[in-house]
Amino acid sequence: MTDNRFTSPDALARQLADDLAGKMRESIAARGRVCIAVSGGSTPVRFLEELSKRKLDWSKVRVTLVDERWVDESDAASNAALVKRHLLQNEASQTYFFSLKNKAPGPVDGFMECENGLHELMVRLDFAVLGMGNDGHTASWFPDSDALPKCLDEGNSAWCCPVIDEPTGLPRMTLTWGLLSNCRHLYLHFEGDEKNRVYAKACEEKERQNISAMPIRSVLYQSQVPLSIYRSEE
Numbered sequence: 001m002t003d004n005r006f007t008s009p010d011a012l013a014r015q016l017a018d019d020l021a022g023k024m025r026e027s028i029a030a031r032g033r034v035c036i037a038v039s040g041g042s043t044p045v046r047f048l049e050e051l052s053k054r055k056l057d058w059s060k061v062r063v064t065l066v067d068e069r070w071v072d073e074s075d076a077a078s079n080a081a082l083v084k085r086h087l088l089q090n091e092a093s094q095t096y097f098f099s100l101k102n103k104a105p106g107p108v109d110g111f112m113e114c115e116n117g118l119h120e121l122m123v124r125l126d127f128a129v130l131g132m133g134n135d136g137h138t139a140s141w142f143p144d145s146d147a148l149p150k151c152l153d154e155g156n157s158a159w160c161c162p163v164i165d166e167p168t169g170l171p172r173m174t175l176t177w178g179l180l181s182n183c184r185h186l187y188l189h190f191e192g193d194e195k196n197r198v199y200a201k202a203c204e205e206k207e208r209q210n211i212s213a214m215p216i217r218s219v220l221y222q223s224q225v226p227l228s229i230y231r232s233e234e
């Protein structure tokens with residue numbers, strides 16, 4: 001695990017965009033394509049805008065989300081709308097985007113279509129940039145939620161999982177550890193005092209085994225995928 005600390009969110013966004021773009025170019029050179037998943041919420045905006053300006057063969061890139069709220073793109077809570085607004089512009093304006101949300105009335109009904117689409121269109125996930133909530137969730141893996149065991153189960157072959165008991169009451173679709181554990185590299189991006197305190201709590205030695213209290217620990221204390229943390233004080 002590498003821990004990259006920054007004093008400003010802007011410097012972090014530029015460096016994370018440079019580093020991920022470098023890995024994406026390598027993947028394209030080696031395999032002719034690259035598939036990435038990015039997070040929603042408020043933190044990734046600057047990073048997504050920086051990444052959209054990096055020069056690489058964006059026609060060989062496929063993008064999806066780590067998780068999505070089951071809302072239309074006209075809703076302010078839509079992560080797809082966020083990606084379209086902040087990443088699919090500049091150099092990346094023509095890049096293929098796979099939405100985790102489909103036309104089904106909810107994520108349970110929409111699961112099979114999402115699962116099949118991920119297999120068919122994302123093929124293999126190379127890189128994912130995760131975020132972290134103040135409650136220690138990452139993706140839509142919420143503390144002590146009904147869906148959590150399925151999301152984290154190594155034996156669960158599904159790449160996505162519906163989540164209907166999350167704290168804000170918005171049903172969601174999330175990628176699973178079953179998929180993320182096969183990435184080539186994971187990135188964890190967070191900013192600010194509060195998130196740094198959450199991270200310090202997640203790292204407390206005596207609590208490390210308590211994954212369901214802080215699901216971010218499942219990513220921090222695994223050895224399957226290299227993890228790079230990008231965090232800033234501000």
Ligand SMILES: O=C1O[C@H](COP(=O)(O)O)[C@@H](O)[C@H](O)[C@H]1O
Pocket residue numbers: 039040041042043044066067068069079130131132133134138139140
């Ligand atoms: O609900 C979510 O929260 C986390 C963190 O979001 P932030 O707004 O605090 O940056 C995010 O990683 C996840 O993708 C999102 O759906």
